Amino acid sequence: MSIFDTTGSAQEPSSRVAFAGNRLDRQSEFRDDDCLAEALASDTMRAFAISRGRAYLRANGAGFEALHHAEQLAAFDPDLDNAILLGFSETNQPRLAVPVRLDPEELPDTVKAIDPRSIYIQGLVSVSLLGELAQATSLVAWSKTHQYCGRCGHPTRPRAGGYRRECTACDQMLFPRTDPVVIMLAVDTQSDLCLLGRSPHFPPGMYSCLAGFLEPGETIEEAVRRETHEESGIRIGRVSYHASQPWPMPHTLMIGCYGEAISTKIAMDSRELEDCRWFNRAEAAALIGRQIEGGDMRSPPPGAIAHHLIHDWLTHGS
């Protein structure tokens, strides 16, 4: 037995999801309090402009640009006190995330305010920028909700290029937040079925994997079993990690797993789901396929970790 996958797959599952592949050199160990001012003063600085979870994209004829230089950024009324240094590109360009105050309603026609999920689904920016965009929107959302100290209520100030915040009164240090969510495909290996559900807030016809926040005091595997049981009544035995995905709405880490069902009778939590059912391979394949062809039922789009969990079960699962 090897501790590594020996099936020869060159690409790890986590590299195939949207928002993976962030290539920035974060240089988190070399950050001092001058690094942001230095980055802002650099001619090669490029920034994401973020407002209420949406990125401002400039139309450039053929498509959209998510990165703005200093002058372009200035037009959006940037809040430079809360700018965050994300890291450096392969050509050593400083890359920033900057909250902006210009109202989306007041944007010129050539600029669109679009959430990261829509940006990836519509392919509005290059795939290689999606990871940086996730980092940018997550950190701006975190900074926005950590302007005051949760312990004493006094204002906080940024440190280390915005990657930390520090209370001005009690010195508490605040670090970026990432919320682990388990998302799992429960599989009935005897009958070769997988379990999918739909939440009332899904687009019409969409079925996906069950998911929920990991809670304090549980392992990933325990969270998979608890969430699956709470939402569907299905008991899970073995759990197998498959892939992870940064999901910047606002700052989540999706942890994708397979769970081996050890019961089959569904008892759906109707406050969370409006349907939950077993799909055989042909049905699951149709669900994935209709994503492309259009139809009444569909899976989450390619790039979503749920899509990969279903797809990879169809391809490899036995």
Place this chain on the structure above:
Amino acid sequence: MSIFDTTGSAQEPSSRVAFAGNRLDRQSEFRDDDCLAEALASDTMRAFAISRGRAYLRANGAGFEALHHAEQLAAFDPDLDNAILLGFSETNQPRLAVPVRLDPEELPDTVKAIDPRSIYIQGLVSVSLLGELAQATSLVAWSKTHQYCGRCGHPTRPRAGGYRRECTACDQMLFPRTDPVVIMLAVDTQSDLCLLGRSPHFPPGMYSCLAGFLEPGETIEEAVRRETHEESGIRIGRVSYHASQPWPMPHTLMIGCYGEAISTKIAMDSRELEDCRWFNRAEAAALIGRQIEGGDMRSPPPGAIAHHLIHDWLTHGS
């Protein structure tokens, strides 16, 4: 190929770490704002008493008790406004986490204030309670640092038995925080070596796996590669998830992985580590062994996820 481990191991690696195995029924979907008052009024209620990250344990002759009934709890000056309903035991006892104000210095001789890590290492409470203890200390630490709204600075109030907090001014909802940390054993599969380091704050002679916080906008695998490279200069190719562990200091999720080294020359970050080196199997086995026998070099104790990563590489890795 199966999506599940087919080696027939009955026990998943995550079930063998300390703080795993929390059996409480959290009933998170059935919580209303009366659930805490109902739990506090119950004769069968039992509570963990937490002060500054330490649990108050009552000596009972043979050992220690971590759970207190209402009268025992009252002696510690409990802050019941910030009590948190953890869930229900298998016999339907409400289980609470309660911050207490009695100073550890003023405790009677029969009560000790001890941090969760020491409690597990010294085996002071039953293994089956450690997961609940992790949940309790994590949630109290979170609640303590979320008494004020990070967005507007106004006080927050508990909801849903303390499992959420809500701003009294802007209505922002605050949810428990869990910080994902990647901890990894880098393995040179050609020379059959593993990479361990020691931080200056480790006990003398201790070597362990490298580790670091996962950052926004990266996958688990990317975090493993980034952290390993930052701390040791070693490049990692394939990454394989092994196990996870709740680590309540204060509210971390340890995500344990193997990483296949694709370089061998160490360039240690001397601000993070005071030593970092390759160990062959005999050396790693000695490290694990001396944990028990005493000696000048040792690994983290059994129960620590780093111990399992090293142990399981020795047992299974090839």
